[in-house]
Amino acid sequence: MDDDTRDESDVVFEMRNLEVTFGTNRGESKVVRDVDLDIYRNETLGIVGESGSGKSMLSSTLLNAVVEPGQTSGEVTYYPPDDREPISVLDLSEKELKKFRWEEVAMVFQGAMSSFNPVKRVRGHFEETLEDHNRDIDAGMERARGILEDLYLDPDRVLGSYPYELSGGMKQRALIALSLVLEPEVLVMDEPTAALDLLMQRSIVSLLRDLKEEYDLTIIFITHDLPLLTKLANRLVVMYAFDVVEIGETEEILYDAAHPYTRMLLQATPDLNVPVDEMRSVEGNKPDPVIRIPGCSYHPRCPMADESCKREEPPMATRSPTHETACFYHDDVDEEMPLRSDGEGGQ
Structure with missing residues (x-):
């Protein structure tokens, strides 16, 4: 992991009071709620939570890519390198x-x-992207070949193929190469390994670690698979019910998770080395995006919730200089919800 001692000059993205709202026939639905978050240059930030927690919507705001009729409000500020505005x-x-995108x-x-x-060879996708951005085709394709080689692909075979002629893992790596051909500073990855088998998932994660260093990237990796992030991310953002409920360095989240929901996620992660009686599921139902309940959004599923949790919404509390959580009782979570006996919550 990289050194995460940072200052304001390290920030590449800054989100303030960020919300995403959809109007439905049942009323207004907020799928991202009042998020304040800084993303640092050259880090790998993992965003994790159950399906429907708001992860993908949050990542889409980084490119102002929330589809209509969704409405994004608040501030998303990008700080380019080289002292640009x-x-x-x-x-x-x-x-x-x-x-920008x-x-x-x-x-x-x-x-x-x-x-x-599906009816265009992979080469055509690269050439079209370069042409649309007024880049030199020959120089861009030479770069593309180098990226494909870094991803352990044969450039001649991949570029000359139609997408259906490539395996799932090859297509995913080709898509990563396409995303890097214009030399972006930031790579946002939304569940990029979800359709791949476990071996290919681990292979992609290993390749991403190498690409981050080779191409000086900031990576935002969105997934519901917490163990996938343990060897990739510097920091983790945990989302529940369209809110950010915990932020911390990866080691802090794994070994000292402060929010009961994060602990539930860790305890629910399958691990063959852990006794069956220590395994736990995340009980209860996911929240309705239209009906905003009073108090803490997690309280209907939380074993630690009391009357104050049902009445008041907890603010972000500081557990360490790099670790925050939205829980009134984060100081009691070790006693009330101890992590597994292996201390790793299912890595």
Whole structure:
């Protein structure tokens, strides 16, 4: 892991009072709620939570890519390298966004097959991207070949193939290469390994560690699979019910999780080395995005909840200089919800 002693000059993205709202026939639905978050240059930030917790919506705001009728409010500020002026992402025009989304920040989605045109060879996707951004095609394709080789792919075979001729893992790696061809500073990855087998998932994570160093990247990795992040992320953001409920360095989250929900996630992670009677499921139902209950959003599922949790919404509390959590009783969580006997919560 990298040294996470940071100051304001290290910030690459700053989110303040960030919300995403959808209007439905049942009323207004907030799928990201009042998020304040800094993302640091050259870190790998993992965003984790159950499906439907708001992870993908949060990541989409980094590119102002929330689809209509969704409405994004608050502030998302990007700080480019080389002392260029900060960019207010939510104020960019469509023309400015087109340039920003590939040249400054690129996104990799989980569905590699649906990200490629099935009747166009992979080479065509690279050439089209370079042409759309007025880049030199020959120089760009030479870079693409180098990235594909770094991803342990044969450039001639991949570039000359149609997407259906490649395996799932090859398509996902080709998509990663495509996202890097314009040399972005930040790579946002939304469940990029969800459709892959366990061995390929681990292989992709290992490759990402190497790519981060080789191409000087900041990586934001969104997943519901907490163990996948343990060997990749410097810091973790835990989301529940469209809120950020815990932020900390990876080791702090794994060994000293402060929010009961985070502990539930760790205890629910399968581990063959842990006795069956120590395994726990995350009990209860996920919250309704339209119905905002009073108090802490997790209290209906929390074994530590009391009357104050049902009435009041807990603010972010500091557990250490690098560790925050939204829980009134984070000081009591060790006694009330001890982590597994292995101390690792299922790595």
